[in-house]
Amino acid sequence: MQSILTEIMDIQSIKQRFGIIGNSGGLNRAIEVAVQVAPTDLSVLINGESGTGKEIFPQIIHQYSARKHGPYIAVNCGAIPEGTIDSELFGHEKGAFTGALADRKGYFQEADGGTIFLDEIGELPLSTQVRLLRVLETGEFIKVGSSKVIKTNVRVIAATNVDIPLAIEKNKFREDLYYRLNTVPISILPLRERREDIFLLFRKFARDFAEKYRMPPIALDENSRIVLMNYHWPGNVRQLKNITEQISIIEEKREITTEVLRTYLPNAGSNNLPALVKPSGEKAFNSEREILYQVLFDMKKDMNDLKKLVLDLMHEREGETLHGDHSRIIRKLYTDEGAVPDDIPSKSIHIDPMEKNIQDTEEFVEESLSLEDKEIELITKALEKHKGKRKYAAQELGISERTLYRKIKEYDIKG
Ligand SMILES: Nc1ncnc2c1ncn2[C@@H]1O[C@H](COP(=O)(O)OP(=O)(O)OP(=O)(O)O)[C@@H](O)[C@H]1O
Ligand SMILES: [Mg+2]
Known part of the structure; x- marks a missing residue:
């Protein structure tokens, strides 16, 4: 018995x-709580910033629970459209709604004897929250369009x-459900609150990617490590x-200097002072509008950068090389995918080969300033980039999958 316990508790x-x-300490503590609570049937709420x-x-x-041989079903609540979520979770009877051609088992029935993981629980519609509370309290649920009570044994x-708690204040989440789910809370700290993990993670990822791409691993010099x-x-x-x-x-050079590293860290600034710490759970952006402004700003910057790049290439063709270093141009294009290098001027320049005078390209920019047009454009771009995978497109846009789904419908975007 003792040896089993020691084995179970061996966090490493x-x-x-x-x-x-x-x-x-924070990570070890979270693992410890998970292992301790595993053999019970208590509900667990895992809380932590994205990523x-x-x-x-x-x-x-x-x-680590007695249910390990039973089913494990993970459901991303944010990815299921509001109209079908009840049927997905609890099933429906034939004829319950148009298109319900046959009976369907829901996840709560399929997970009987096992565990169900409800990811992005904050996205659950209020009406579904009521059904969930009932299952949690009584182990009972009713299929959509049915009156028969079904029993299930799901953790x-x-x-x-x-x-x-903020969602409760805004009447978007039921308080009773929160307390019921939160029987055992597990908090995963943001990286900036467990800085000792950063370098360990970097080293592991660097090795993994070196193996994946068959290259020597990248390494950091002392300053870039800081x-x-x-x-x-x-x-x-x-x-x-x-x-x-x-x-x-x-990067071709495998030893990464501070200067290079900073180009990959958005808003890293020119110092390496500790960043302001926001309370955990608080998002960098508070509203969709803020995200949209940020994305618009970045897009405008991208466009100007792109114009500059095209001009540079044209000049090169004419034998008038403005930037001979191709690798740098390519690196910048790549970093624009995710990180904004901090060495790029906020306004790009247009160099006239004849007059050699410098103008602000913004004078040439004629773009639609309609928010709706931009939204459609961004959503289409994000969907294209992620090959139609809505989860990743939504992540990139900084909105929930359900909001993305709604907008795709609203604007009739093909993706
Ligand atoms: N401690 C860790 N060790 C190794 N990889 C990790 C660790 N923590 C996170 N990851 C990796 O980081 C990525 C993001 O983790 P995960 O998908 O679990 O985030 P999340 O907390 O669910 O975020 P979100 O709220 O956005 O869904 C995954 O690829 C995961 O494998
Ligand atoms: Mg997740």
Whole structure:
């Protein structure tokens, strides 16, 4: 018995088994709570900013529970349209609504004897929250269009990156459901609150990408290591992983200097002072409008950069090379995917080959300033970039999948 317990509590082996990197007190504590709560049937609410690594925790809990041989179903509540979510979760009877040609089992029935992971629980419509509360309290639910009560034995784990108490204040989330779900809370700290994990994660990702792309791993010099550790990482581990991948692919020199590293860190500034820390759960952007303005600003910048690039290339063709260094141009194009280098002037310049005078390209920009047009353009771009995968397109746009779904319908966007 003692040896089993020691084995279960061996955090290092759990990390190895689930591919978790880091050794901060906060991370170890979260793993410890997950393992301790696993054998019970209590509901767990996992809370943490986007990209902190919440998704692995429900799997740990399921694997260390007596339900491990039962089903494990993960549902992204934010990805299911409001009109069909009840039917997806609880099933429907034949003829319950137009198109319901046959009976359908919902996830709560399919997960009987196992675990259901409700990701992005903050996106659940209020009417569905009522049904969920009932299942949690009684183990009973009713299919859409039916009157028959069905029993199920499901353990519920939920995750969210939104501030649920705030959602309760705004009447978007039921308080009773929150308390019921939050029987055991697990908080995953943002990276900036567990800085000792940053370098360990970077080193692991650098090795993984070196293997994947068959190149030597990138390494940081001492100063760039400090910059990396002091950066505020708004996108947390996901952002660190993406940036490590970008640098691994793009940079030829494998020793990464501060100057190069900064070009990959948006808003890193020219100092490496610790960033202002926001309370956990608070998002960098508060409203869709803010996100839209930010994206518009970035797009305008991209457009000007692109114009400059085209001009440069034209000049090169004419034998009048303005930028001989191609690799730099390519690197900039890549970094524009995610990171905005901080060495680019906020206004691009247009160089007239004949007169050699410098003008602001903004004079030539004639663009639609309709927010709706821009929204359509951005959504289309994001969908194209992510090959129609709405989850990633929504992430990039900084909106929920449901909002994206609604907008696609509203604007009749083909994607
Ligand atoms: N401690 C860690 N060790 C290794 N990889 C990690 C760690 N934490 C996160 N990751 C990786 O970072 C990425 C983002 O993690 P994850 O998808 O779990 O984020 P999340 O908290 O669910 O974010 P969101 O709220 O946006 O859904 C994943 O690729 C995951 O594998
Ligand atoms: Mg997630």
